[in-house]
Amino acid sequence: MNEIVKDPQKIERILNASLDRFASQRYQRTKVDEIASDANVSKGIVFRYFKNKANLYLETLKYSLENFNGKVDYSIWLDAKDMSEMIVQATAYKIKLQLKYPREFKLLLDAYANANDFSNKFNAKVQQVYEKNSQTPTDLLLPVLKRMNLREDVQIDDALRMINGVMLQIAEESKTFIHEHPHGSLKDMKEIIAHAKTYIGIFERGIQK
Template sequence: MTKKEIPKDPQKVARIMQAACHAFATAGYRGAKTDVIAADADVSKGLIFHYYGSKQGLYVATIQHTTQVIIDTIDPAIYDVPADLVDMIVRGTKYKSDFGRSHPDEMRLLINAYGESAHLPAAVQKQMRALYDQTIATSRQMIRNVLKQMPLRPELDEATVVDLIVGVYNQVFSEFQAHMAKHHDAQSMADVQWVVERAKAYMEILEHGFVQR
């Protein structure tokens, strides 16, 4: 049986999401307190649990909401097909940096959520993985669009090339998570610029090879 959707007051939801985003961004999942979130949102703590079931449910809802905020504020120019893989990384980074300046809590929340997902409850990790997979699915389409503009060697299978590039994405993501497991000082894209440079270096090698001709 499908779980019945609980009707929610849009204004209260907006206040809860704003308060939860700030709390989780500044204190992390474990440090954030639902009673503080409730007070900042001017709602009862019971209402939060009525709407989201648990702190875990609230956290995942906040991540989903923040992801949607990013989608809703994307400049249409971001959908223009980049010239190559490196341009794709640079353009995506510029957008994220601009977004981070106008939405600091949202950016810090996502950096910490994905960077420290290994420390989250198992159920939340599973849902975070599903969100990451959705992001990768979107990236796959962008990669395919870029490859159509590039002179691939005729013997190469496009699907295999896409898989290779996604594999690099996953490698960079793993390096990012390993770094975040040791360092907890990332506030914005500027603090993780090394990840961007790493991705650019990988993409340049993929495009041009590593054997001198």
């Protein structure tokens, strides 16, 4: 079967239009007809290039992550002297990014927070796109951990697993907030940020007097 020749300009217009639609309307409410109209192409071209709506969503998510990652300064995370500083710096930086790139942030947050919009099989594909196109928690946490003055009996791998547990808790709280406040922003998440600092503080100091 001959490979379909794709026009790069049309691909860019389709992905840009789908980013607008998926970010503003989420997956279930978005129609391919609207994306085609916004991109000034036929609906047939969209299906010829991307096969179906689900694959178009995955490609749009990948497109957003690639664009976003190309603009993110990960030194904000990597240069922090400890976990508490990393949480504060990263949160302030995320707010700036959200204001500068609202479409990308909205799509990425919705894809993460609204897994119920997808079947289990499709949600697994969404997570695969995230994993292949995002920095892992270990990539961001390990340099900071190595600079900290850890006790001699503490192993880096054990500390990483514990911090990942804390990060999962923060992620679940963020996910719940986003689901309950679809028009909220990171500025509205002060309580979650405070929780994050508390959790990391307990991790750093321990729970005994």
